[in-house]
Each structure stands twice: as structure tokens, then as C-alpha cells.
Amino acid sequence: MSPQGRRNASRGKISREAIVAAALEVSDSSAGLDAVTVRSLATKLGTGTMTLYGYFRSKDEILDAMADHVMSGIELPPVEDETPEQALRAVAQAFVTLMTEHPSVSWLLSSRVTRSHASLKAAMEDVLQRLVNTGIPPETAVRCYGLLIQFALGFAAYQAPRQWGAASGDDGAELRRQQEHYWAGLPATEFPLVVALAPQLVMLPTEDQFDWGVELLVQVLARALEADAQHS
Amino acid sequence: MSPQGRRNASRGKISREAIVAAALEVSDSSAGLDAVTVRSLATKLGTGTMTLYGYFRSKDEILDAMADHVMSGIELPPVEDETPEQALRAVAQAFVTLMTEHPSVSWLLSSRVTRSHASLKAAMEDVLQRLVNTGIPPETAVRCYGLLIQFALGFAAYQAPRQWGAASGDDGAELRRQQEHYWAGLPATEFPLVVALAPQLVMLPTEDQFDWGVELLVQVLARALEADAQHS
């Protein structure tokens, strides 16, 4: 029988959930995803290494479970009578919140196709439903869904690495300062724009920029929807 | 002295460029980035493992060099008298071309801040120049630059994993078919939208979808630019 079928915790305090929680705790710390090691998880849980393989078939399955857990945690506050714009904004915000809360996990989200029913329902079905409920035609809703996920993914991918390596609490400010200094110090004859725009460039992976992009997307999607509505 | 300072190729046929080329060749094959191993590169080049450390301080430096090489290869066909829309389109296309040509390397591009002058010039300075040349205000050009890079990054991140694991030449079509089948087979009561929209969902990470997104972005950026122009 598959490992999942075992009665969980006959007497032990460890479980699938505990393992995933430990893994998320490690990866969300400054150490990052690389620190998620079968051995490190085992010691963190106070068990032997191979014990974990009683709950997961491989480390990859643990990573899958992490992605699933994070995905399932997506939160869309329920409302009624939303306009398409409001729904799009809410969905975009939900995605990016997800990814900034677990920065290192965003790699996983993109590289793993969602498999569990829980995360599938939360991250696809419910989100699509939310969009369709506002009157967006289903086919268009799918496109919007893809666009927003892609946008959030890109944001996470662009932002996350610039946070790593900074002491926690830094919020990446120190790293940004160093980066700005580096850019500003380039030869101005060869890099006139980079030198001049260094302050703006380092601000790219911030939430302000993200909001700016979301607003743009929402506007343009809304406009596309109106255009579609004319045709039908 | 640093390894880079050595006269390259006193008599050996191997060089920094050869190593990077081999690494790209491996990672672009179906094996993916995981197959880029110090040992695999060494055997591919017909040398000993440690020879590579005469050219790079660490494997990480090799990955940096790969990212730099790919970034430097960005191609923006020179034109004059472009409209902002045309420039934005060209830049977006250039970015995504880059990432689809080296799908697995797109991970690297996001996680590594550009360091070499060559890639900095090609991927930042020149791109920004291109945008500014069309009359876009520099600060806005930076925002557009970030948005486009982020968008391309998200596209690559969303598309790439769905190509891995497929035999080369498949172009991911077989994988897509399987995914569609899986989605379509879900319980329709719980996943009505996913089941109904399975065909559209699997088409999300395609270039058509990307073009759709680019057009949307370009239009809205252009409109935002016009609005800005009114104010000044």
C-alpha cells in the first residue's frame, strides 16, 4: 500500500503535515529553499532521516506537498456583486500575497503542475469561478487567469532573489542600496541611462511597482472585456 | 591572481567560452539544467573535473556566465523613428525569444543579478535606450522595462516546466494532451469550470497566449504614455 495510506501517528508526533510545516519554516527562513534537506528536516523534527520516507516517497514529493499547501492557502475574501475589475484586482492581490508570504516557494509553484484536489480547487476552480461570476466569458476568464498567474510569477521570480542573502528584517533594503551604488558607479559614457536611473531601477521589484502593473493589467483587461461584449 | 587573469589557452583547447557553450548545450537539451554537472561538463570537454576550476572559481560562476552569455545575446533589430508601441513590442519579443531559445536558463536569469558589462549593456542600457528614443520619459521607461522583463520571466517560468520531461521534438504537445485529459477527467460537480475549460487551460503557456498578453500590455502602456504626455 502507498505510504499515504498508513494510519497517521499511531504514537509518533510526526505526520505529513508536520513535515510540510517544518519544510516551509526552513525555506521561508533566510536560508532559503536550498536549506530544505531531508536530513535537516529530520533533525528539526527529532527523528531519523529515513523516517520521512514513511510519509513521502521522495524529497520531490515533499516539495510537491509544500507547493500544494501554499497554493491551497490562497485567500479570496468572498463578496457579491463584484465588477470584473474588482475581481481581477482581488485575484492578482491574492496571488502575489501568496508568493511574497512564501518567497522561496514561488519557484516550486511554477515548476510543479498542481496535483492535489485541494489546491486545484482553491487555486484554479474557485479563482475561475470568481472571475466568471462577474460576467466575464469563461474563455476570457481563462486568459485573464493565465495572465495574472504569469504576472505574479514573474514578480516573485524577479523580486525573490533580491531578498535572499539579506539578513531578515532587512527587507532587502540594504541589498538594494548596494545594487544602486553599483549601478551608479558604472562608467557614465557607456551606461548613461543605467547610471542616471539607478534609483528607479532598484525600486523595480517592490510592491509599488507591482500595484502599478496590476492597475495597468486590470484596466486593459476590463477594456478587452468591453470590446468582447460589443461583439456578442 | 584570479583565474580570469590567466592567458587563455596556452595550448589547451578549452576556455571559458568553450565551457559555457558546453553548459548551454547540455542545459538546452532535454536533460535540463540539472544535467549541468561539473563532471558532465568535464567529460563532454574531454578534460578532468578540476580543470574547469582553473577557469571558474565555482560552479555558481559557471551558471553566472551562462546567464550573462544568454543575456548578452538579446537581439534588438535596429530601426529608427519607432513609435513607443513598436519599441515595446520589439523589447517584449526579444525577451521572450531569449527565454524560449534557452528555456532552462530562464531560471538563472531571474535568480542572478546581472554582473558583466556585456550583458548589462545589452540587456539594460540598450533596451532602455531603445525605449527612451521613442520619446518615453526615462522614469516611465524603467517601469515598462521592469514590467516587460517580469512578464517574460513569468511566461518562461510558467511555460518551461511543462516542456521538460517531454522527448525533444514533442514541443510539449504530448504533455499538454495528458494534462488536458487529467483535467477533463476530474469530477464535474466539484470542478465544473476546470472540466469545461480544460482545452483552454492547457493552451495557456503557449506563444499565442503570450502574444495576446503583450498586445494588451503594449496598448495599455501606450495609452498611459499618452495620458502622461497630456499632463506635461
Place this chain on the structure above:
DNA sequence: GGTGTCGTCGTACACAGTACGGCACAGGCT
């Protein structure tokens, strides 16, 4: 010929994921 210096690489070590098999202990049987 001696004596660097420099590119090459064989060996070895720490750490990764994980296969194998033994351990302890539960519960149901006789």
C-alpha cells in the same frame, strides 16, 4: 641542466538523496 611558473587532473572529503534491512512494539491469534 636547474629552477621556477602555470595548466592539468587524480584523489579525497563533506554532503546530498535514498535503497536495504534490522529494530521495537502493537495487536490478534492459539
Place this chain on the structure above:
DNA sequence: AGCCTGTGCCGTACTGTGTACGACGACACC
């Protein structure tokens, strides 16, 4: 009671990774 079998636990060990150390050989110069 005594046993037996299933089931979680995990010590050990194997393969594969990145890389430090130091030996080896080829050339340049005195």
C-alpha cells in the same frame, strides 16, 4: 502466556554532487 505478523522507526551504506589539496608534467628563462 506465548507467539507472529504487520507497521512505524531509523542505522548503515551506496551513488552522485561540488570542491580542496597537492602531485605531475611542460615550458621559459638563467
